[in-house]
Amino acid sequence: SQLAEENSWALSVHEGESVTVNCSYKTSITALQWYRQKSGKGPAQLILIRSNEREKRNGRLRATLDTSSQSSSLSITATRCEDTAVYFCATRGADRLTFGKGTQLIIQP
Template sequence: SQLAEENSWALSVHEGESVTVNCSYKTSITALQWYRQKSGKGPAQLILIRSNEREKRNGRLRATLDTSSQSSSLSITATRCEDTAVYFCATDAGSNNRIFFGDGTQLVVKP
């Protein structure tokens, strides 16, 4: 069973618009991380948000965490074509050694 999953398979927006990707998870966590994976590349960390944090920002990115509903969101403002990628949430599910990834949401930003 999946311990983390994104709520949309794919999203499409036009450049300049904002978009939000949502994620839900099933167990208690110490942290949740958002990754981006571009075609043919490995995942790259975007934002790490710990269980005692509610919001974290990184430039045009904003992550939120709601431990009561076991959900997180990643918002991207002023999207650019180069934001086109698969976005994953990942949790530690309380593990000290491993990360559990969701399936990912494919985001396409059109010119």
């Protein structure tokens, strides 16, 4: 079974709206990372949130981490068409980075 998984296969919103991708995980972690992958590219890290942090921001992005419920969320405000991508959460234990299956986010004009 997946150690980390996003809660939605796909989401679609209109440009300018806000959207949240949720993730749950099943193992103790030292950090949780959110990645974005655009077509033809490798995943690129958006936010790294450590296990002793509850929230992290990066521009229009905000990640939260709840270690008691083993869940995390990534919120994007004022979405743009270029935010269209697959979003992954990934847990990092001792060394290995384990990814969820990803959520396809489509931003419509």
